[in-house]
Every structure is written in C-alpha cells, then in structure tokens.
Amino acid sequence: MTVPSQRGTENRGPTRMLVLWCPDWPAVSAAAVHHVAADRPVGVFSANRVVACNAVARRGGVRRGMRRRDAQSNCPELAVFAADDGRDARLFEDVACAVERLVVGVEVVRPGLVAVPVDGAARYFGGEHALVERLLDEIAAAAGVECQIGVADGLFAATLAARLGTFVEPGRAAHFLAPLPVTELDQAEADRAELVDLLRRLGLKTLGAFAALPERDVANRFGVAGLLAHRLARGHSERPPLRRRPPPELGLVEEFDPVVERVDVAAFLAKGLATRFCGALAGHGLACTRLGIYAVTAEGEHLGRVWRCAEPLTPDGVADRVRWQFEGWLRAAPAQRPTSGVVRLRLEPEEVVEGRSLQLDLWRTGGSGDEDERAARAFVRVQGLLGPEGVLTPVLDGGRDPAGRVRLVPWGDPREQTTPPDATWPGRLPTPSPATVLARPVPAQVFDDDGRPVGVTGRDRLTAPPRRLSIAGGPGREVVAWAGPWPLSGDRRRPGPRRARLQLVLAGEGDGPPEAVLVHCAGTENPLWTVEGVYD
Template sequence: MTVPAQRAASDLPARMLVLWCPDWPVVAAAAVDGVSVTVPAAVFSANRVVASNAPARRNGVRRGMRRREAQSNCPDLAVFGADDGRDARLFEAVALAVEGLVVGVEVVRPGLVAVPVSGAAAYFGGEHALVERLVDEVSAAAGVECQVGVAEGLFAATLAARRGEFVEPGRVAEFLAPLPITELDQPGADRAELVDLLRRLGLRTLGAFADLPERDVVTRFGTPGLLAHRLARGRSERPPLRRSPPPELTVTEEFDPVVERVDVAAFLAKGLATRFCAGLAGHGLACTRLGIYAVTEDGEHLGRAWRCAEPLTPAGVADRLRWQFEGWLRAAPGRRPTSGVVRLRLEPEETVEGRSLQLDLWRNGRSDEDDERAARAFVRVQGLLGPEGVLTPLLDGGRDPAGRVRLVPWGDPRERTTPADATWPGRLPAPSPATVLDRPVPAQVVDAEGRPVGVTERDQLTATPRGLSITGGPPRAVVGWAGPWPLAGDRRRPGPRRARVQLLVAGEADDPPEAVLVHCAGTENPLWTVEGVYD
C-alpha cells in the first residue's frame, strides 16, 4: 500500500511562491507617461480593454470592453496602448528585487514572478516571514504594490496570489474547488474555447470539473482537457516524466559588434529562437522553462529564467528574448549593464515530450525539406532587406476586402488584432473576391437604356444594371448581380450614399462570364470603381 501513496505524492507539484503586481500593464504605462496611480486608466489592444486599474474598474471599465463604451462609462479615463516591451523593461526592477532575496527566480510574464519556496522559507524562518521580506523589498526597490500567494504548483499559486492567500500543504484541491471554471483561461493558456464549452455543459467551478473521471475527460476533451483537468485537481499539469535535455540543445551566440540596442537584439532573436526550437524538435522535445544568460563586454554576467504554462514556440522564445533585452538595456542608470552583450546563451532548463502533447514543433513538427529551405531563404532576405523585406498576408477583421488583409513580417506571430467574435456592420458577405486591387479601377454601370445606375437613400439601386464599362472601355453585358450592400456609417454621415455590388459580366468571345466586385457612391452622377475580381 505504500507504493501507490508514493506515486500519488510524486504527482503533486512543488510548493511555489508567486508574487503578482496587480494591473501591471497599466502600472507600467502610467509610470512611463508620468500619470498618477489614482487616475482611472486602461490599456487597449485592438480597441478593447486588456487591463485596467482599480479606479477605472470602480467606474465600470471592464476587460474586453470596447474603447467607446469604456470612455462613456469613465470620461476621465487615461488611455494607453499595449506594449509588451515596456512592461517587461519596467518589470526587471521587480525581478531583481526578488532575486536579491531568493534564488531560482522565474519570470512567468511581466507582472508575475515565481520562486520555489522550500529553501527560502527555511532560511528566513517560515513562509510568512519570507513573504513580509519580499513585499518590503519590492516596495522599497521598485516602488510598486504586490500580492503574494503560496501553494503547490504554479497554477494554484498564481490564483492564491490574486487573492493574497497561503494554501496549507496538501489542501490545494480544497482551495481550487469553489473557484470559477473561468480561472483555467489564464493569459497565454489559450483555453477560452474549452472554458466556454465546460460552462455550457453546466460545469461552473473547478471542483465540478475535477470530479469528472479522468478517462471521460480524455475521451470528450482530448489532451487539452486532460491538462486542464489535472490543474483543476491540484496536480502537476503534466505527469512527472520530464528529462534533462542533452547539452547540445543549448544555443550559444557570439556577437561582433556587441549588441547595445533593443531593436538589434529583437531582430537577432528571431533567428536564435528558430535554431533553438528546431534543435528541441529534432529530439521530440519542447521547452517550458527557458534560461536566458548573457555576458557583456566588461565581463558582467546576466541571467533570467522564464517559465511558460504552455510549451514555447519560436515566436514565444523570440518574444521573451526581446522582453529580456528590454529589461537589461533600458533599465534605470545603475541597474543597466555598463557595456553591450558579447555572448548569449539559451538553455532549455525544463522540457516536455513533444509527441505526448501532440505539439507543433518548428513549423508544427512536420516541415519538409523544401519548407525549411524556403524558411532559411526568407530569413536570409530579411537579413539583407530588414524584417519588412518578407511579408505574409493574414486575413483579419474589417469591413472591406482590402482592409481585411494585413501583411505580417516573416517570423512574427500571425495573430488576429481584432476579436474573432467582433461584428462588422456593412461587411461584405462571403465569398470574398479572390483578387483585391491595390487601387480601385474607375468604371461605369448603366441600365438597359444606357443611363447611369446609382444608389438611393434607401440603399437600393436606381435601376437594374445591364452594362459595365471599365476605364472607358467597351461596355460588357451584365448577366447577373447581387446586392447592394451599403457601407456602415452612411446613415450617420452627410454625403452620397455608398454601396458594393457583385456583378456577373459576359466574357469576351468564348470566355466564361467573370464576376467582379464594384463600389458605387452617389445617386446623381454616381462614381463606380472595380475593387476586386472573383475566380
């Protein structure tokens, strides 16, 4: 009977201390702009609130709220843009303050730092004494407020820090049980869809989810559900099957000339991140704890460990490299290095099996030789022309076809800047044109009598379109049409009515008909342009 007990104990995560600085993006932005902490403030990304301080929340500002709604609730709201580099740069002072007392500091993300608690607590005379010293040190050195939580595992310790609680050893499941199921969707965890599904199934608390049999969870929700289920039970996110990575997986780079600017470091980080993750992928591994170590020209040694809830992708490694260089090179005088960085080492301090997690490793672990050769060529071109030398299109939110296409530099995260559930009044319905013109081409649409067709105040065409002439060319017969679709906002703005129409025009000679997207402005003397062509 002792063996199962030992196995169960080994499945419990180590006891962690998490120090959390509330509303850190707002705190960092306000500090840079010299705004008082008593002023209502919020940080926005893609026109939505991503963080707000307590005065703003008292005035009804909530995360995910649109900017217009937030400012209507709080007219005095100070508005800041999201900037991960700024947040990481200012948080370095907090990390240094914690590191002055405790070894093994791990930055989870700007605003959140974790340390193993057992050795430090014994040195300072207990967990409570350690927390008091940490809070005083951070307040004196960085001048910011913080909260501390202690529990088994990073997930539970983070939730405890948000509530300022100490979870007694062995009672983490009891602590987690009454918490809402939405706590599973921590920043960077990407569990929004899973949480929404669990809520629709009637599982409103972590305890209700933890009570489900593990076999049923795997059958219904797969590997992501299993990992979340282990967290809800207070267990390690993954079974303790981690192994020490071979030493050749460490990536070291020498710089000549030395790196003294953040933009240079950010550019170099992309290539290093790609090499780092490719080496791990070759051994079927992914990194969950990244060590970043540097040596300056004057012999100073810098180092920081970054822990991530999910395995790091090349983009994630590059982001953390950029954030760390922001913290080192732009720190306050007296804290920054006295010279540039001459050597950088990336070390996978904790890894997990890639196949067991069904991970995408470096182009999702399935890139063939041609893809890798093309990727190296793209990086080479960027080295010659800069990051903007190679761009890839990304379909994003927007009303018009051209506005929905965003060009992303090769290697940058291909992430939407607008929420997936955002509505776009006046948006052209599917299908979208296969070819969108950079510059709309002038055209003319006429009815059966040869008179120009326009758009009425009721968003209707003045007549049935029968002919289309492009750039003054010969008219082509219109054999079918759909629309019009009025542009959003026209009812609230003066000027001619505007709408888009899909036209199917007869082909030349024996060519098949061709579908085009046209735009019209005005009723009298309407202005028509061709915006796109359908396949």
C-alpha cells in the first residue's frame, strides 16, 4: 500500500476550531421529548446516578454522580428520566443541520457538542465574531435551544473555550489552558479519570503544571495515554500532526434490500458493519478518528454526517455513532425526515492514525484476546441468522427478587446496570444465589411434623419448623435442613399476607444426593407456597 507523503506537517499547528456546546444536553432533550416546562428541575440517570441535570436542578442541590435517592431528597420536585443516547442524538440533529446551513465541514463530537474548522467560514462572514453571531441567530430560530460557542486552536482548547463562552487568540491556547484545573482532561469523549486522579495526588492541580513537565518524563511515567493528555495540556493538537489519509478501498459500502426504515434494524446491522470496518482498518495498521456516515434513500436523497472522536474508534464506537445518526435521520420531524428508507450506507474513514494508538483487544495476539474476538464475531453471525434476541448476555442488577436481579441484554447492546447491585435491599437473599431461577414458579406445599401447613406470622416467623415439601402435588420429601425466613419487605404495616423466602435442603431420592431449593410463602392461614429456584 502506498501512502501519500505528509512532509511538512510536523510543524503545522493545531487547526483553529469553532465549538458549539449545548449545556446539559441530555437533560434538555429529555425535557423536550416529555414536554417538561423549562422552569422545572430535570435529572437524567444511569445506573441510579445523575449523569446530567439542568440549571434549575443544580440550584436545588442536584449534582452529577449523585445517587437518585439523594438527588430527590435535595430536590423533591425533580423530574427523573433515564439516559438515552438515541434520544439525545435524534434531537441534536436539528442543531447540527442549523450549523451546516452556514458552515461546511460540520463534525459532531457527541450529542450536544459540534465542531467546525473556522478559518474559511470566518473569512466568508467577515470575522469570527460575525460568524458566531450568525450561528447563534440561526440556531435560536431553527432549533430553539440555548448554546455557547468558543473558538481556539485545537478541539480540546475550543471545547473548554465554549464552556466559558470565549475566544482564544491564535497561538494563545497554552496560555488559556494553563490556569484551568487538570480535571478538564477527563471529558465524556475520552475517559481519563484514573490519570487525572493520579496527577492530582502528585500535586499537579492545573493543566499548566502538567504541561510544564518534560515530555520524555511524561512518556516514561504515564505511557501513551499520559503523553496524549500532555499534548492537550500544552495546547497542541489532539494527536501528533503526522496523520495518514486512508486509501479509498477502506471505505465500506453496504446495500440494503429491503430498505432500512427503522432505527432498531439499523442498529442491528451496524454491529456487523462496524466489525468489518474496523477489521479492514486493522489489517492496514490503522484506526479511525473521524468517521463519515453517508446514506442514500430509495428516493435518491443523499444524507451525510462526520463524527469526530477524541480517541480511535472501536467497533462498538462505530456502531453507536451509526445508530445515533440513524436516530437523527429516521426520527426527525416529518418535514426534515427522509421521504423513504435507506438503501445504501457508506462508512468512510475521514481520518486515521497508526494502529498502535489504539489500546484494544483487537491488537492483542494470543491468549484470551483472540478468543474473545472470535467469540464476538460468532455471536454477530448468530444474530444475523436469528435476530438481535438470538444472543443474550446477563447483567446483574440490584433488587430483592432472584429473577429480577438478572437482566438479559442482546449481544452488542450497552450492558449498563440500572440499579446498584451492592445497595442495601431489605429482604434480599444472602449468598449463595440459586443456580437455576425458574421462569414460572412451581406450586408447592410445606408441612410440619403433624402434617399441618406451615405459614409466616405477622412477625415474619414460621408457624412451625418445616419437615416435608410437596412439589406440584407430588409425594412429600423430607426436609433435612432449612434457613430463613427472609421477609420480602421491611415494612410491617404493609397490608396483605406476610411474604417470605426460605431455603430448604431435601433428602435425596433413593441413593441420590440431597437437593436444595428456594421457596416462597405468602400468608399464615392457608399459606401459598411456590418453588422459585434450585441450588447446585
């Protein structure tokens, strides 16, 4: 493969960028979809923690990372919504289109943040300040959302400038960054939490203090990730300036028959396309940092968007951006939506870096990395035959119910916890958990020594020690040991029969070994028993 020479780029400074930032975008999009008034506090939660909130919620004491219970305690009127990347991307498409009507080369970094090279547009509109004024007017008229704009050399400095709503003079990026806290390195599109924590413990509180370290020492102590962060702190470009333009054959084109008209279908197809796309780049020792997503509809409409990434894209990252983009295209307002489904999709690596920049299983040889990759490809092939639900993976969540604690997620979908599994759940079973949880509990009966039914009292105690268990009307089996009961609720004032769970060890059938089961009881008089699980 012949790669065009890039001589002369080593001394080229970072591109002057304009970044448009919509503050608290997940909260803004959630409020817009659910028609929540602008003066009401809104919080977006993932894994039972705040990931975004609006200014009204912050005034009420809500902060990112706060538990849901604490957030609602500080702000009882808080409107609670689950995180939804697709929703955020769908609504942000209106903002991206508004920017694109004035400036070419729009690159979506993530929903809520868009970047464009500013030099050409600034000359056309008569300066950077004039361009920003036009953009603000256009977005207010087209999308009706608040935003802040910053201009600086390089994406990192421009993003921080947007948060402050300021312009940074050319060549002054390092001076602008120096007094800012080192925590600014840990952005949503590049997770550097561990590095930032280490820098703070070493006494490097600001970006300027980190930038003052010799580059050789940074590389030796912090590795590749630290070296990249050091470049950002010094006001340099996000990656070394020597970049390679990919050969045209690395673009991936896929034809669809029937046409793609649903986002869930597009998300499913994107998984296989992303694996093939990244695999082709890996074969040339490359990784993608700017991804072009281009589509053609059955009516001949051409759609396109470029996504810029702070880190080289993984197959999951490519699939996510394809899904987000289809959310924006197919679920837009009727006047802006394509008139027909997508018949052709092209993924184009607009910019690549050397493969060594990507610290992934894809680059490991031997051991479990190769095995994991082969298994992942096999799962995708099975899904192609059976559909997305053909391969499911379990996620352990919090809760009291053994069946409810395990949630099955289609392979390739985010495996995020919705509730913390380590929280204090009244009535939660102690370890070990049953190896098999029955999808449909089986009716049973528990008797004492005199053959009378055993129930649960109002004080969450058994009416008598259990001695025999009959399952589904079958013969009674001797109970040789038991543990419990564990009440399902700590609220003794709750109306209705008392409910609890019990672990029973049954004598083996014939010469077989003993068996252990998990049973559930409701009531004292005429108690209802069911078998919920079986232990190995």
